[in-house]
Amino acid sequence: GQQLNQSPQSMFIQEGEDVSMNCTSSSIFNTWLWYKQDPGEGPVLLIALYKAGELTSNGRLTAQFGITRKDSFLNISASIPSDVGIYFCAGRHNYGQNFVFGPGTRLSVLP
Amino acid sequence: NAGVTQTPKFQVLKTGQSMTLQCAQDMNHEYMSWYRQDPGMGLRLIHYSVGAGITDQGEVPNGYNVSRSTTEDFPLRLLSAAPSQTSVYFCASSYQDRGAYEQYFGPGTRLTVT
Numbered sequence: 001g002q003q004l005n006q007s008p009q010s011m012f013i014q015e016g017e018d019v020s021m022n023c024t025s026s027s028i029f030n031t032w033l034w035y036k037q038d039p040g041e042g043p044v045l046l047i048a049l050y051k052a053g054e055l056t057s058n059g060r061l062t063a064q065f066g067i068t069r070k071d072s073f074l075n076i077s078a079s080i081p082s083d084v085g086i087y088f089c090a091g092r093h094n095y096g097q098n099f100v101f102g103p104g105t106r107l108s109v110l111p
Numbered sequence: 112n113a114g115v116t117q118t119p120k121f122q123v124l125k126t127g128q129s130m131t132l133q134c135a136q137d138m139n140h141e142y143m144s145w146y147r148q149d150p151g152m153g154l155r156l157i158h159y160s161v162g163a164g165i166t167d168q169g170e171v172p173n174g175y176n177v178s179r180s181t182t183e184d185f186p187l188r189l190l191s192a193a194p195s196q197t198s199v200y201f202c203a204s205s206y207q208d209r210g211a212y213e214q215y216f217g218p219g220t221r222l223t224v225t
Contacts, residue, residue, distance in 0.1 A: 042216035101153035
């Protein structure tokens with residue numbers, strides 16, 4: 001089935017640093033969603049993107065819908081310990097309601 | 112609003128046993144879905160529903176059945192559990208055809224099949 005790639009697979013950063021991660025696809029999407037998952041919990045929606053080139057912020061988080069419509073980016077500024085978790089991207093084609101999920105980026109924040 | 116609720120939170124089954132994972136939402140969402148999450152992999156769609164009485168298969172439907180008799184509830188049935196079905200199961204819901212596709216997830220059911 002359709003695959004999304006997320007990079008990096010995992011990252012270790014110092015508290016206070018900025019973080020960048022991305023999600024790429026071989027096909028075009030019309031919607032991108034970014035989620036964060038804490039251990040033992042369900043994914044929590046962070047940001048939704050609906051237009052190519054769109055840049056949307058949610059507090060210290062900023063996500064962009066790539067111009068090619070085959071990628072999306074998530075940035076976290078001034079990371080804090082509670083940013084630890086797995087970040088998933090999900091893409092939706094212009095037909096149907098279903099999303100394809102990436103394998104996730106595992107973020108660790110060192111004090 | 113409670114959002115999306117799932118029961119049970121944990122379950123251990125023996126091979127061949129059957130069980131139903133419950134999912135309910137109180138947001139009046141038309142679309143509901145079931146995913147499984149395995150280590151190192153993203154969420155994979157099992158079944159979904161775009162409204163009461165309508166269900167369809169996702170990417171990995173084998174071994175699972177669903178029904179949607181009400182807008183609120185979307186149970187997932189394992190008819191004869193297999194060790195390959197050991198996973199974490201998430202239910203999600205969203206509006207349908209309103210231009211907003213954000214899916215909201217439940218807390219998950221952690222299933223072990225021995």
